[in-house]
Amino acid sequence: MLKPMVIEPVRAFNGMDVLVARDEGLFAAEGLDVQFASREPGDMRSTADGTLEQPVSAQGLIQKRGAARMYQA
Numbered sequence: 001m002l003k004p005m006v007i008e009p010v011r012a013f014n015g016m017d018v019l020v021a022r023d024e025g026l027f028a029a030e031g032l033d034v035q036f037a038s039r040e041p042g043d044m045r046s047t048a049d050g051t052l053e054q055p056v057s058a059q060g061l062i063q064k065r066g067a068a069r070m071y072q073a
Helices: 016-023
Strands: 005-007 032-036
Touching: 016 032
Parallel strands: 005 032
Antiparallel strands: none
């Protein structure tokens, strides 16, 4: 039986390792069913809304609200 593990969605350019591992069955071989949490409309914001002192980042938002157990850092 696979243990479900919900993580924040990854982007292809910086999360290729996660996508390849999932597609090649490496997580399943370790007993994990890796799933990607759904984003809400407010999760994606324009970088134009940020400043150097307060940059815009959606990283960790899904995990903070409890919809994912971890995120890619």
